[in-house]
Amino acid sequence: MEAAFSPPDKLGGAPDGKRSLRVWLRLLTCASMVERRVAARFRDEFDTTLPRFDFLSALDRAGPEGLPLGEVSRMLLVTNGAVTGLATGLKADGLIETLETADRRVRRVRLTALGRARFAAMARAHEGWIEALFADLAEGEAEQLMTLLDRTKRSLQRTTPEELAG
């Protein structure tokens, strides 16, 4: 349906590649800034890290059933290896526990009571930080941004690794 490449486009001034590049750099800068600040807060106020928070968040949503590590891996967009390490640490801290499963290859984990409590406090704080960071965006702007980011995400998903080859 759609060409996998864009022809040279001299119509509007800057060529397409440059414009995409500028969008990407701004996107990256914003993401880095937020991440850095949030990570600092998590460290200072909860003595924890963002990946650990993300892990707990996934389990919080999953409820008492818990989740297999592979599922967590897919949700967090990180490799199995990374998840294994996080799970080890969180278990050592008593925030998660392992469940018995029929398939013994699978390691299904869920929050402990302590884990739930800790996560609730962190999530509340986290929401406040994000709200403060994005406070200058008007409601309409936020909606617009969200829509454009959705379109961006779809563009990224459509572009398979093979198409990118060159």
Next chain:
Amino acid sequence: MEAAFSPPDKLGGAPDGKRSLRVWLRLLTCASMVERRVAARFRDEFDTTLPRFDFLSALDRAGPEGLPLGEVSRMLLVTNGAVTGLATGLKADGLIETLETADRRVRRVRLTALGRARFAAMARAHEGWIEALFADLAEGEAEQLMTLLDRTKRSLQRTTPEELAG
């Protein structure tokens, strides 16, 4: 970059905090996806990494004057320690060289001829990847996104760490 967790999604009557959270998660997801794909390309086609490319890119813009490591650190938004390590590796590969400076605390570096050549090839490829990844965004959408990201960046900068305290 870090993976996203997804908050419960209550469309419509969501309070501000939730909307900011959703914007942030989409932003993070997009940034992570691009970063992952670009990193894979750099590894497969040039046997290098994104941070190294970013370092070379900063030096390329700087020209024959080069840059002090501290300046690079500020441009890349990473700590001095990270920059020291990257510089060590790039120098070992013959891509950068150190310049004499009056202030002997300062280590000013610039691209070698080899570094310039390698960077040029990588930059060309990089631009193509980014263009392909964002290809589905119409010209107007890209402009709009850029504007909104600028506003976002300003909101982030306005929000000092102190204000974030809770």
Next chain:
DNA sequence: TGCAGATATTTTAGGCTTAAACTATCTCCA
């Protein structure tokens, strides 16, 4: 039934990052 291939996780090796402590050098002013 039994084995080949699929699947889930862990391990390993190597790179990046941070914060904080440390070294070297410079600047300023009493």
Next chain:
DNA sequence: TGGAGATAGTTTAAGCCTAAAATATCTGCA
């Protein structure tokens, strides 16, 4: 002039990430 404090960079300890190899277990089919 000489030392206190600022500044630039390096080192260290610890955490996260990846890709790829290794383990363990399961499943399907001849």
